[in-house]
Amino acid sequence: xxxxxxxxxxxxxxxxxxxxxxxxxxxxxxxxxxxxxxxxxxxxxxxxxxxxxxxxxxxxxxxxxxxxxxxxxxxxxxxxxxxxxxxxxxxxxxxxxxxxxxxxxxxxxxxxxxxxxxxxxxxxxxxxxxxxxxxxxxxxxxxxxxxxxxxxxxxxxxxxxxxxxxxxxxxxxxxxxxxxxxxxxxxxxxxxxxxxxxxxxxxxxxxxxxxxxxxxxxxxxxxxxxxxxxxxxxxxxxxxxxxxxxxxxxxxxxxxxxxxxxxxxxxxxxxxxxxxxxxxxxxxxxxxxxxxxxxxxxxxxxxxxxxxxxxxxxxxxxxxxxxxxxxxxxxxxxxxxxxxxxxxxxxxxxxxxxxxxxxxxxxxxxxxxxxxxxxxxxxxxxxxxxxxxxxxxx
Amino acid sequence: xxxxxxxxxxxxxxxxxxxxxxxxxxxxxxxxxxxxxxxxxxxxxxxxxxxxxxxxxxxxxxxxxxxxxxxxxxxxxxxxxxxxxxxxxxxxxxxxxxxxxxxxxxxxxxxxxxxxxxxxxxxxxxxxxxxxxxxxxxxxxxxxxxxxxxxxxxxxxxxxxxxxxxxxxxxxxxxxxxxxxxxxxxxxxxxxxxxxxxxxxxxxxxxxxxxxxxxxxxxxxxxxxxxxxxxxxxxxxxxxxxxxxxxxxxxxxxxxxxxxxxxxxxxxxxxxxxxxxxxxxxxxxxxxxxxxxxxxxxxxxxxxxxxxxxxxxxxxxxxxxxxxxxxxxxxxxxxxxxxxxxxxxxxxxxxxxxxxxxxxxxxxxxxxxxxxxxxxxxxxxxxxxxxxxxxxxx
Numbered sequence: 032x033x034x035x036x037x038x039x040x041x042x043x044x045x046x047x048x049x050x051x052x053x054x055x056x057x058x059x060x061x062x063x064x065x066x067x068x069x070x071x072x073x074x075x076x077x078x079x080x081x082x083x084x085x086x087x088x089x090x091x092x093x094x095x096x097x098x099x100x101x102x103x104x105x106x107x108x109x110x111x112x113x114x115x116x117x118x119x120x121x122x123x124x125x126x127x128x129x130x131x132x133x134x135x136x137x138x139x140x141x142x143x144x145x146x147x148x149x150x151x152x153x154x155x156x157x158x159x160x161x162x163x164x165x166x167x168x169x170x171x172x173x174x175x176x177x178x179x180x181x182x183x184x185x186x187x188x189x190x191x192x193x194x195x196x197x198x199x200x201x202x203x204x205x206x207x208x209x210x211x212x213x214x215x216x217x218x219x220x221x222x223x224x225x226x227x228x229x230x231x232x233x234x235x236x237x238x239x240x241x242x243x244x245x246x247x248x249x250x251x252x253x254x255x256x257x258x259x260x261x262x263x264x265x266x267x268x269x270x271x272x273x274x275x276x277x278x279x280x281x282x283x284x285x286x287x288x289x290x291x292x293x294x295x296x297x298x299x300x301x302x303x304x305x306x307x308x309x310x311x312x313x314x315x316x317x318x319x320x321x322x323x324x325x326x327x328x329x330x331x332x333x334x335x336x337x338x339x340x341x342x343x344x345x346x347x348x349x350x351x352x353x354x355x356x357x358x359x360x361x362x363x364x365x366x367x368x369x370x371x372x373x374x375x376x377x378x379x380x381x382x383x384x385x386x387x388x389x390x391x392x393x394x395x396x397x398x399x400x401x402x403x404x405x406x407x408x409x410x411x412x413x414x415x416x417x418x419x420x421x422x423x424x425x
Numbered sequence: 426x427x428x429x430x431x432x433x434x435x436x437x438x439x440x441x442x443x444x445x446x447x448x449x450x451x452x453x454x455x456x457x458x459x460x461x462x463x464x465x466x467x468x469x470x471x472x473x474x475x476x477x478x479x480x481x482x483x484x485x486x487x488x489x490x491x492x493x494x495x496x497x498x499x500x501x502x503x504x505x506x507x508x509x510x511x512x513x514x515x516x517x518x519x520x521x522x523x524x525x526x527x528x529x530x531x532x533x534x535x536x537x538x539x540x541x542x543x544x545x546x547x548x549x550x551x552x553x554x555x556x557x558x559x560x561x562x563x564x565x566x567x568x569x570x571x572x573x574x575x576x577x578x579x580x581x582x583x584x585x586x587x588x589x590x591x592x593x594x595x596x597x598x599x600x601x602x603x604x605x606x607x608x609x610x611x612x613x614x615x616x617x618x619x620x621x622x623x624x625x626x627x628x629x630x631x632x633x634x635x636x637x638x639x640x641x642x643x644x645x646x647x648x649x650x651x652x653x654x655x656x657x658x659x660x661x662x663x664x665x666x667x668x669x670x671x672x673x674x675x676x677x678x679x680x681x682x683x684x685x686x687x688x689x690x691x692x693x694x695x696x697x698x699x700x701x702x703x704x705x706x707x708x709x710x711x712x713x714x715x716x717x718x719x720x721x722x723x724x725x726x727x728x729x730x731x732x733x734x735x736x737x738x739x740x741x742x743x744x745x746x747x748x749x750x751x752x753x754x755x756x757x758x759x760x761x762x763x764x765x766x767x768x769x770x771x772x773x774x775x776x777x778x779x780x781x782x783x784x785x786x787x788x789x790x791x792x793x794x795x796x797x798x799x800x801x802x803x804x805x806x807x808x809x810x811x812x813x814x815x816x817x818x819x
Contacts, residue, residue: 032633032690034544034566037697044700055496077488086484094471098674102449135529135678135707142706150428167704171540172428239426280492282712284529284678296426303431306438310561312536313529317711318676 040167050377054386061384067413068386069401072211072362074279076333076404082278085326089319097319104309105301106133106287106321113325114287122260130291132304133316133324136284137247137273139308141168144269144288145203146307147300148241149174153202158188160365160395162211162245174202181395186215186356186365194228199236204229208258209248212393212400213365214341214358216252219259226265239267239295247273247286248361250331253338256359266293269300274324276362276404279332285320337362340403340410347414351421362404365390369424373399379423383416434561444771448780455778461807462780463795466605466756468673470727470798476672479720483713491713498703499695500527500681500715507719508681516654524685526698527710527718530678531641531667533702535562538663538682539597540701541694542635543568547596552582554759554789556605556639568596575789580609580750580759588622593630598623602652603642606787606794607759608735608752610646613653620659633661633689641667641680642755644725647732650753660687663694668718670756670798673726679714731756734797734804741808745815756798759784763818767793773817777810 033041054068089097101107111128118124134140149155151173157165159181169176179192188206206225208217217225229240244261249272252258262268273286290301308315315321344364345357355366366387368376373396374389380399390398403410427435448462483491495501505522512518528534543549545567551559553575563570573586582600600619602611611619623634638655643666646652656662667680684695702709709715738758739751749760760781762770767790768783774793784792797804 033541033693033697036544037541037700038693040700040704041693041696044696052496071494073494075489078492082492083484083488086480090477090480094477094673095469098472098476098676100465100467100675102446138706138708140706147427147431150430164704168706171704279488281494282492282709284708284711299427299435302435302438303427306431306434310434310558310565311705312532312534312562313707314532314678315676317678317714319713320711 036170050386050388057384064412066384066386067409067416069403069405070386070388072276072402072404073281074276074332074404075406076279076336078279079327079330079332081327081330082280082323085323086319088326089322097322099318101315101318101321104305104315105131106316107318110321110325113328117328118289122263124260124262124291126289126291129301130289132288132290132301132308133321134286134288134308135313135316136275136286137245137271138164139284139313139316140271140273140286140288141243141245142171142311143304143307143313144243144271145169145172145174146311147303148202150202152200154198154200156193156196156201156204157394158193158206160186160212160390160393160398161205162207163392163394165205177201178394183395183398186210186213187217187221188225190221190224190228193225194232197228197232197240199238201232201238201240203241203243205243205245206261207245209252209360211248211361212363212390213356214361214363215356216256216258216359219257222259222261222264229265241294242268244268244270246270247276250277251334251337251362252360253334253341254359258360262289262291262293267295269294277332278327278330280320283317283320285316285324337404340405340407343407344401344403344410347410348417351414351417352425353417353421362402364401364403365398366401368397368399371397373397380420383420385413385416385420430564444780444782451778458806460778460780461803461810463797463799464780464782466670466796466798467675468670468726468798469800470673470730472673473721473724473726475721475724476674476717479717480713482720483716491716493712495709495712495715498699498709499525500710501712504715504719507722511722512683516657518654518656518685520683520685523695524683526682526684526695526702527715528680528682528702529707529710530669530675530680531639531665532558533678533707533710534665534667534680534682535637535639536565536705537698537701537707538637538665539563539566539568540705541697542596544596546594548592548594550587550590550595550598551788552587552600554580554606554784554787554792555599556601557786557788559599571595572788577789580604580607581611581615582619584615584618584622587619588626591622591626591634593632595626595632595634597635597637599637599639600655601639603646603754605642605755606757606784607750608755608757609750610650610652610753616653616655616658623659635688636662638662638664640664641670644671645728645731645756646754647728647735648753652754656683656685656687661689663688671726672721672724674714677711677714679710679718731798734799734801737801738795738797738804741804742811745808745811746819747811747815756796758795758797759792760795762791762793765791767791774814777814779807779810779814
């Protein structure tokens with residue numbers, strides 16, 4: 032008697048989550064140290080000490096102010112101002128507090144902005160491979176997900192196909208850079224071209240096409256790579272951010288949306304996002320964590336930890352004979368499966384207690400995702416297993 | 426360019442929220458002590474000291490475990506078990522951890538269960554006066570809200586009209602007891618009759634009708650009144666709970682759903698709720714607060730504070746000549762407006778810096794709601810203003 036829409040979702044529940052739960056099951060049997068769980072993006076670097084210090088300070092404040100409803104569903108005014116100021120300083124933007132809506136993580140923020148924008152049947156373009164949850168988020172508001180096929184050489188967006196697939200019903204385009212699952216960062220050149228295409232199409236169709244930049248991995252980049260701040264390239268850009276990875280707080284559900292003044296009808300969009308935050312049941316982002324954020328804007332997770340993992344895993348897999356693009360950001364590595372059916376490959380890997388997520392979950396079959404936000408030892412100990420696995424194919 | 430559905434909502438935004446924001450505006454002009462804001466259910470009793478102690482203890486745990494994703498989207502296994510055990514002890518139920526889904530407050534929980542259950546066009550029955558947000562929550566999933574008109578004498582549900590309005594499309598019935606906005610507690614007798622009606626209708630239509638008990642005010646009752654635990658009276662009962670009021674943590678967004686084994690297809694409902702929690706963007710209830718809850722199951726807010734407010738406000742308003750039913754629970758008082766148009770009355774009250782919410786927001790025009798979760802002094806100082814206001818009418 033559950034809703035029809037949910038039947039399908041329950042049956043196909045998240046492959047990532049399923050693998051993560053399988054990992055816990057295997058760990059109970061073989062011991063945690065003998066299971067190599069690369070399934071979930073659950074950071075293995077602890078939150079910076081600043082988070083703890085911030086909480087201790089906040090606990091000295093008036094508990095009514097700390098744990099009460101915020102005056103606006105968008106969050107504490109002073110927190111929103113602090114976030115805006117920090118962005119302005121880092122990226123040369125000119126946001127005010129009103130441009131910031133604090134959200135229940137990036138997942139909450141994306142649902143808020145899609146609720147705000149989508150009419151039933153509106154199309155939302157995503158570039159494969161993409162975070163599989165976008166499918167559900169768009170379906171929540173009866174939007175239609177339109178996939179751009181992957182360029183499996185560079186994993187940059189295919190702009191020709193993008194241009195061809197924009198229609199008068201295109202309401203939004205979601206980009207995720209640094210990318211989950213590839214770790215690729217979309218270049219400034221790519222983003223300029225993408226913006227030009229969208230400008231032209233808006234003009235052609237007399238429509239508004241909102242670019243939604245989902246960027247929980249913004250701070251996780253390696254080798255000095257720069258991640259362009261997208262509001263500078265295209266006026267109708269809305270940013271969704273999360274502190275899940277940058278401060279290792281994924282369980283706390285804290286992030287924000289940026290809705291700049293340059294966005295068409297920005298006042299309406301901001302008001303509607305405020306209402307959506309409320310009526311979707313978020314009400315407001317968790318208040319204690321909002322206050323933590325304001326105190327930890329300059330705190331950072333330990334990138335060198337992930338970087339060492341990245342180098343070790345990437346080089347190790349290449350030595351085994353596998354091939355993959357070298358990730359420049361996030362903490363994922365997207366490896367080509369040595370056989371066409373990557374789900375079968377994931378099953379084969381499981382024999383060695385190696386837990387990988389099939390690329391089909393990201394709209395990109397033939398590949399598998401490895402989340403390397405794990406203990407370094409997990410990678411070191413997993414590599415001999417990958418070697419055994421490789422021998423089955425090469 | 427915002428979604429059509431949102432245009433209407435933005436225009437009519439929450440009257441409660443609007444009044445609350447108006448209160449802040451007036452406070453800036455006249456000084457906080459000269460504005461009598463009875464608009465929002467934002468507790469004025471601080472969270473119990475146990476909350477602070479719990480947080481301090483939890484900060485000594487491994488931050489990866491405290492702030493990371495939970496293994497299941499339903500929350501920490503040990504927290505869910507602790508909640509189940511506590512309910513079993515208090516109410517003689519037999520819940521296991523699997524029957525508990527930790528949620529982003531009751532608002533999050535209601536959205537999760539409505540997403541889980543509703544097909545487009547399914548009917549959800551509510552009893553006026555009711556929390557106005559139900560309208561949006563039901564609309565989020567294309568459900569149809571069916572109102573039962575208020576019994577303005579007792580504010581108990583009108584069971585004749587209820588029985589007549591159940592159709593084969595009735596999927597859920599929401600009750601909220603202790604009630605917002607009346608403070609009335611539905612009696613055991615009422616609930617038994619309601620259950621019998623629903624049983625018979627399920628039989629007649631070969632349908633499942635889920636009773637959703639929204640009970641954030643369960644612990645806030647006065648004069649020793651008992652609030653029946655509804656899963657005992659009707660098998661298809663799902664409970665939504667929040668710690669917003671019982672622990673004064675409304676900003677932290679922490680609550681749970683109870684989906685008992687007795688619920689039809691309970692395994693499917695539990696699985697679907699888990700998925701809904703994820704795809705609606707909640708992902709999981711905030712983790713630090715989940716751990717706080719497990720440590721504070723026996724902590725309580727200071728009910729005597731609200732009780733004194735209740736007595737003082739109720740008696741004071743009667744002395745002014747106003748009439749209202751005496752609340753038995755929650756921290757709201759539902760007063761009859763002395764004129765038919767209660768919105769006009771709210772405007773008149775605003776001249777005295779008295780902020781009230783029109784009953785129309787709760788599907789019950791002709792009345793106004795006063796949230797008395799305010800400082801005692803606010804009530805004492807507001808009563809002379811009510812007296813002046815009363816003189817305009819009596």
